[in-house]
Amino acid sequence: MASKPDFTPQAVSAPGKVFLAGGYLVLDRAYTALVFGLDARIHVHVEPIQTKSGVTLSEVIVKSPQFRGAVWEYGYRLTEGDGGIAVHPLRASHDTPLSKNPFIETALSYALSYISTLLPSSSIPPTQISILASQAYYSNPGKPPSTTSTSPFLNFDVSLSSAHKTGLGSSAALVTAFTASVLSYYLPRSLFDMTTPQSQEILHNLAQASHCAAQGKVGSGFDIASAVYGSCFYRRFTPSLLSSLPAPATAGFAPKLKALVENTDAVWDTEIRKAAIEMPKGLRLVMCDVDCGSETPGMVKKVLKWREENQALADKIWGDLQKGNEDLAKEITRIATSGSGDSGHKYAKLREQFTKNRALIRQMSKESGVPIEPPQQTALLDACSKVPGVIGGVVPGAGGYDAIVLLLEDKEDVIGELKKLLDGWKDDGKGEDGVKIGKVGILGVREDMVGVRKEDPALYKEWITL
Numbered sequence: 001m002a003s004k005p006d007f008t009p010q011a012v013s014a015p016g017k018v019f020l021a022g023g024y025l026v027l028d029r030a031y032t033a034l035v036f037g038l039d040a041r042i043h044v045h046v047e048p049i050q051t052k053s054g055v056t057l058s059e060v061i062v063k064s065p066q067f068r069g070a071v072w073e074y075g076y077r078l079t080e081g082d083g084g085i086a087v088h089p090l091r092a093s094h095d096t097p098l099s100k101n102p103f104i105e106t107a108l109s110y111a112l113s114y115i116s117t118l119l120p121s122s123s124i125p126p127t128q129i130s131i132l133a134s135q136a137y138y139s140n141p142g143k144p145p146s147t148t149s150t151s152p153f154l155n156f157d158v159s160l161s162s163a164h165k166t167g168l169g170s171s172a173a174l175v176t177a178f179t180a181s182v183l184s185y186y187l188p189r190s191l192f193d194m195t196t197p198q199s200q201e202i203l204h205n206l207a208q209a210s211h212c213a214a215q216g217k218v219g220s221g222f223d224i225a226s227a228v229y230g231s232c233f234y235r236r237f238t239p240s241l242l243s244s245l246p247a248p249a250t251a252g253f254a255p256k257l258k259a260l261v262e263n264t265d266a267v268w269d270t271e272i273r274k275a276a277i278e279m280p281k282g283l284r285l286v287m288c289d290v291d292c293g294s295e296t297p298g299m300v301k302k303v304l305k306w307r308e309e310n311q312a313l314a315d316k317i318w319g320d321l322q323k324g325n326e327d328l329a330k331e332i333t334r335i336a337t338s339g340s341g342d343s344g345h346k347y348a349k350l351r352e353q354f355t356k357n358r359a360l361i362r363q364m365s366k367e368s369g370v371p372i373e374p375p376q377q378t379a380l381l382d383a384c385s386k387v388p389g390v391i392g393g394v395v396p397g398a399g400g401y402d403a404i405v406l407l408l409e410d411k412e413d414v415i416g417e418l419k420k421l422l423d424g425w426k427d428d429g430k431g432e433d434g435v436k437i438g439k440v441g442i443l444g445v446r447e448d449m450v451g452v453r454k455e456d457p458a459l460y461k462e463w464i465t466l
């Protein structure tokens with residue numbers, strides 16, 4: 001077995017996402033989705049553990065230093081019966097409560113278990129891992145860590161559980177960057193090199209498996225796919241391909257995980273088309289965070305139940321939307337690759353496509369009784385779409401009250417006008433559901449075509465305390 005001669009710090013970042021088209025449809029393999037990676041990233045840095053006493057315990061310490069009290073300590077050991085590496089949370093002292101982070105714990109146990117199938121367990125020494133996230137993932141205002149700081153990361157000065165998420169897919173970006181940095185740290189380049197398609201596939205499969213396990217459900221996986229590959233056209237994997245995987249630390253977990261990750265049985269049927277999507281020069285995405293107290297749990301369940309009970313009508317809407325989504329992607333990419341025409345005319349078809357797709361989403365909303373594009377969001381999207389230079393917009397992903405995404409000309413005056421509209425935006429209170437939306441703010445993010453990426457470990461100097 002080839003193990004690494006030395007362990008040098010490694011760092012990897014992965015992007016968040018915005019789902020421009022294909023929400024709900026993507027849950028079914030017969031349909032696809034159009035998802036953009038964002039320039040908001042989660043970074044993970046891995047280095048040898050700094051022990052004061054010189055005693056080496058099988059321990060991994062994970063810190064998220066932008067948040068209060070965000071430290072998780074884990075013990076790990078190789079289990080019998082090919083169960084892989086078991087990871088168990090440790091208490092820093094007897095009187096501190098155990099703090100859980102299922103995404104970290106699961107990503108760690110899956111990554112170490114996979115590594116244990118390639119290296120002897122004596123080649124898995126303890127490490128210290130730090131997580132750093134872009135401001136845009138949270139709406140809490142951050143502060144520089146010191147007055148002389150040059151770091152791009154901010155201190156949120158709240159606990160992670162009280163931070164307010166903006167919905168860019170933090171757990172998927174975290175699991176992807178975490179898995180990639182741990183594999184890059186322990187494995188020699190001959191076994192894992194993130195720049196190769198083979199290693200990206202290994203990363204994708206491993207991150208999908210651990211993200212699903214941590215979430216306790218098999219989602220469509222679009223958020224992991226975009227964290228690994230960046231902006232793409234996505235068709236999901238068959239959900240049952242994960243069902244034969246035993247739980248970590250139970251007999252046979254490690255070889256089954258290896259076969260799944262390396263796709264030995266050719267079970268993965270995910271389709272990721274990067275070439276199908278390109279952002280035209282001079283256009284960009286803008287995401288707006290809508291302040292809204294109401295949350296709508298179970299939207300996905302309700303939509304799927306309605307679809308099951310109204311197959312014929314649902315098939316018609318799903319089919320029309322699929323065509324609309326494909327046309328949208330084609331038109332965006334056509335403009336990106338041909339680029340001709342004056343700007344007013346050039347975007348006419350694209351504008352029309354947004355309008356058509358939104359009408360179908362509203363039909364889906366109305367028929368299923370689920371507020372995917374509720375009237376409050378219709379009013380907001382209509383007003384934004386009238387700002388000169390804004391081409392169109394949609395409620396991203398599952399929809400609801402909490403966000404919109406707009407495609408617009410990347411010019412300061414267009415953003416300026418949009419900001420003016422949003423600063424003065426007031427819900428007219430006419431929504432029959434009684435939900436009133438509050439302030440609407442522009443998030444500091446835009447699309448990014450690049451997926452997972454190696455970073456310079458020096459970027460985190462100010463955050464990594466000995």
Ligand SMILES: Nc1ncnc2c1ncn2[C@@H]1O[C@H](COP(=O)(O)OP(=O)(O)O)[C@@H](O)[C@H]1O
Nearest residue numbers: 064101103131133165167168169170171172174
């Ligand atoms: N910066 C971070 N540091 C550590 N864990 C994080 C961080 N950001 C997100 N997480 C983990 O991801 C979880 C949020 O995931 P989830 O609820 O699925 O939201 P999202 O839609 O942003 O993915 C958090 O509870 C935490 O476990």
Ligand SMILES: C[C@@](O)(CCOP(=O)(O)OP(=O)(O)O)CC(=O)O
Nearest residue numbers: 019023024026169219220397398399
């Ligand atoms: C409904 C969906 O198709 C899309 C949900 O998209 P969001 O962008 O709303 O995603 P979250 O990160 O889970 O909040 C469900 C899915 O594909 O998993």
